Amino acid sequence: MGVTVHASSPAAVADELKNHRPWVRWGVVSAVLVALFFLVAQPLGWILYNSFHDDQTQALTVGNYLRLFTAKGLLQPLINSIVLAFSTALLSTLLGVPLAWFVARTNMPGRSWIRLLTLAAFVTPSFIGALGWILLAAPNAGWLNGLFRAATGSASPLMNIYSMGGAIFVCAIYTVPYTFTIVASALDEMAVELEDAATTLGAGVLRTMMSVTIPMVMPAVIVGFILSFIQGMTLFGVPAFLLTPSGTAVVTTKLAEFYQLFPPEIYMAAAYCMPLILLTGGLFWVRKKILGRKRFVMIGGKSRAGRKVDLKAWRWPALAFALIVPVTAVLLPYFALVVVSLSKAWGQGPSLDNLTLHWYQWAVLDNPATQSAIVNSLAYASVSATLCVLLGTLIAYIVERRLVSGTSFIASLTNFPIIIPGIVLSVGFFAAYTQPPLNLYGTAAILVAAFVATFLPIAFSNGEATLKGISPDLERVARILGASEARTFSSITVPLMRSGLVSGWLLVFIPVMRELSVAVFLITPKTNVMTTLIYNYKDGGNYEAVAAASVLLLVGTMAVVAIAQWVNVKLARHKRDRAEAEVVQ
Structure with a gap:
């Protein structure tokens, strides 16, 4: 028993795809728009709203702007x-x-x-x-x-x-x-x-x-x-x-x-x-x-690869x-x-008599604050990178495949945080989510949300670039044969994007691990991360402890980068071997 596929124009195919279970598509798009509202629009709206109010009387005023320029x-x-x-x-x-x-x-x-x-x-x-x-x-x-x-x-x-x-x-x-x-x-x-x-x-x-x-x-x-x-x-x-x-x-x-x-x-x-x-x-x-x-x-x-100017x-x-x-x-x-970080007292300069592992023992084994900050940094960066890539890739798919009208607006709203300095976005999240009804101050959720909002444009751009290299023909065939949008996306598009998704995850994980300005107004002792811990320790003047914490942050970041790169190489090799096997067959 064979399957007969009748030829149709690209416009007819597009119409057929768009009319297939539209409630699923609009449900996903609605969820994306809600996420963008809470991550981008609401924090920025609160910055604008607060800027026209007085700190003492809380009355509506332009006095803040007059004070700013005078x-x-x-x-x-x-x-x-x-x-x-x-x-x-x-x-x-x-x-x-x-x-x-x-x-x-x-x-x-x-x-x-x-x-x-x-x-x-x-x-x-x-x-x-x-x-x-x-x-x-x-x-x-x-x-x-x-x-x-x-x-x-x-x-x-x-x-x-x-x-x-x-x-x-x-x-x-x-x-x-x-x-x-x-x-x-x-x-x-x-x-x-x-x-x-x-x-x-x-x-x-x-x-x-x-x-x-x-x-x-x-x-x-x-x-x-x-x-x-x-x-x-x-x-x-x-x-x-x-x-x-x-x-x-x-x-x-x-x-x-x-x-x-x-x-x-x-x-x-x-x-x-x-x-x-x-x-x-x-x-x-x-x-x-x-x-x-x-x-x-x-x-x-074509350019001739390998040409080098002889200096x-x-x-x-x-x-x-x-x-x-x-x-x-x-x-x-x-x-x-x-x-x-290996010195008893850094002012004495490098010498064998001045060497010690005390500060690493202090940071890793003896100091609960550092232990908590290490765990928080890795956990928040991993969760933020994962959520960011998931949301960014989903938005990129909606925009790149033009699943709904108004994709240019969705893309613009997604990219808007790229023009907002991290410390400004931190101010927006502080204003929007440290008061009732949510009152998220002191929770991991506000930090993760701020990180996701800050680096969402990176994940979105990476997803767009990856999707541009994937022909939509396989998706169209799967949809014509009855597969839902969700199944097509998960079983065809995502496997083809796998290497790009790992790269995108890495592109978000690295800046989250080293980000200070986004976290500086949102952390509490319970949610401290390594960057804010180092910033606070530095004010205490204990440079040996600060240096040890800094080295741990660098080593942890580079270790995760190395693992992710190894995974990416494995995925690329697997994809190449699979393609070669298909050619042989």
């Missing part, structure tokens, strides 16, 4: 934030673009290691990097300053990390991975025929790079600059560690001050969030316009430049953190 103590942090963000983006671009070119397009030695160590800077929380540089370059006790004084006899430090310059330096080296990754990907995908033509016509390596290569990837360079600017504008940990001791405030640390007052100025904090939202939103709009107008393409031909004698100077970020963002701060 009070010197409130306007200066905004100016400081812009200076920090622009300088961070500029330095990050100056380091990241040449680094990407050296790694992607030249025969510089050690390219794979440079790429690996540069991406390790992405895994490293920037505030932990700031902590490492406090140990290295604090004006009085920093080891590098001590060596400088011993070598030169100078009474002045080589570098004062507690300064705007120090904050710019640390922010930049931890935002370089954004520029590096974007530009290196553009270089990897770019055809090389124009470069060959320039070389044939007598252009040297430098002239070819400046007149051909960089203009071809300029959209990627600009996008990297914008992302670095936004990172510099919205970071909380680095300014809190490096600028607060010198009395220099930025927008994010000023927001924290509003909550530390008694009584806290919650409504003023909401108004203070609005310039950040408008600025980051405007920059993302510029980014979208740049990408939308991108016309730097090669027509015809000749410049290979080693190029390697010295390429080592700047790995050394300053990974090797030096990691060394400082590990040595201090």
Whole structure:
């Protein structure tokens, strides 16, 4: 007995699919819209609502906005934030673009290691990097300053990390991975025929790079600059560690001050969030316009994989430049953190007599707060990444397959948190869910929900990219043969997305593990995570304990990353073996 499938037009097939059990589809879409309302719309609505109310009388007012732009103590942090963000983006671009070119397009030695160590800077929380540089370059006790004084006899430090310059330096080296990754990907995908033509016509390596290569990837360079600017504008940990001791405030640390007052100025904090939202939103709009107008393409031909520019004698100077970020963002701060975590007293400097495992024993075995924070970090990050990928992938499927009308609105609402700084979203969740009827303050639920909302755009984008590589034909055939949407999605689409889902989970897990600004207003001693624990310990001045906790956070994150990568490789290998077996059959 055979099955006869009658040919029909694509429009007829689409209509048939849409008319198949519509109540299931609309039930799922309704659940998605409810989730987006609670995760995105309600917290942002509360920020806007609170910003127009007075903290004392709770009456409707525009006084918060008048105070924001007239009070010197409130306007200066905004100016400081812009200076920090622009300088961070500029330095990050100056380091990241040449680094990407050296790694992607030249025969510089050690390219794979440079790429690996540069991406390790992405895994490293920037505030932990700031902590490492406090140990290295604090004006009085920093080891590098001590060596400088011993070598030169100078009474002045080589570098004062507690300064705007120090904050710019640390922010930049931890935002370089954004520029590096974007530009290196553009270089990897770019055809090389124009470069060959320039070389044939007598252009040297430098002239070819400046007149051909960089203009071809300029959209990627600009996008990297914008992302670095936004990172510099919205970071909380680095300014809190490096600028607060010198009395220099930025927008994010000023927001924290509003909550530390008694009584806290919650409504003023909401108004203070609005310039950040408008600025980051405007920059993302510029980014979208740049990408939308991108016309730097090669027509015809394929790039010849493996072509590398021969740097000749410049290979080693190029390697010295390429080592700047790995050394300053990974090797030096990691060394400082590990040595201090193994020290009885870090001020005595590295020595065999000063070695001890006491702080790891204290953190893992003796201190209940650290034990709880380790468990909470891994649990919250795992649950958040799982929920984020499930929701993001489901939304991506609805949008990409256009199961309902209005998918552009759903996509826009899903992506909206990408323009909201983490600390601003934290303010929104505090306002929305720390009061009746839900009153979630002090629970794991409010933290997980905030993490899911913050990183949902990442999961959604990953799901969209994965689905674009999967033809809908198999889904259409299954639906025509009677399979429901749910069964088609679970039995056909999800297995084909398996490798992408693991990658998406990892892309969410890593930033959740290193996120400080989202959690800073929402944690209690019961729900502390490693990032907030380290932040609080640092104020106590016990750098040995802080370093041990930081090393544990880094090791735990990288262990989970390694396991997830191993699973991803296994899944990819299984998929390839299965495809080869089908070809043989």
